[in-house]
Amino acid sequence: SQQGEEDPQALSIQEGENATMNCSYKTSINNLQWYRQNSGRGLVHLILIRSNEREKHSGRLRVTLDTSKKSSSLLITASRAADTASYFCATDATGNTGKLIFGQGTTLQVKP
């Protein structure tokens, strides 16, 4: 069964707007990670948030983690056309020692 489920499945916004993607998971985790995948490419790691952290920033990215609700969100501020990609959350479940379970992803389209 899927550990991470993203919502929405697809998102289309105008350049300059913010994009928010959500991820829910089922079991307790060591950390949660977000990845980006451009069409035809491998996944690229964006940010990792540990289970004892609630919020993390990296440039225009902001990630929150609510372990009581087993959910996370990725916010991309001031989006650019180059942010067009699929975004995946992945969970490193407690005891799994590095094995990540990926969700189905959110496809983001940023229109110029």
Added chain:
Amino acid sequence: DARVTQTPRHKVTEMGQEVTMRCQPILGHNTVFWYRQTMMQGLELLAYFRNRAPLDDSGMPKDRFSAEMPDATLATLKIQPSEPRDSAVYFCASGSNSGPQYFGPGTRLTVL
């Protein structure tokens, strides 16, 4: 700039043929993962190794798939015999313990 490399990038073969995909992980990473990505199933973990020892290959069809790490610089994924349903993009990723994973560009496999 250290990267995971994969060969071949594209492979077209006929049903029943053997397929071997190769991966060179980033030097110093102790964990190597093999994933398969399709539109229908998303990203699936097939197998992973830590310090060259197989940790989990439960995601891999055992009758036709095999994964090995003959040395620290090479991981292989073999399919014998291949079937049309094996058509997918196969990614290798490497990392250290529970940190980020670094993905290769993938091998796009088409089995006719």
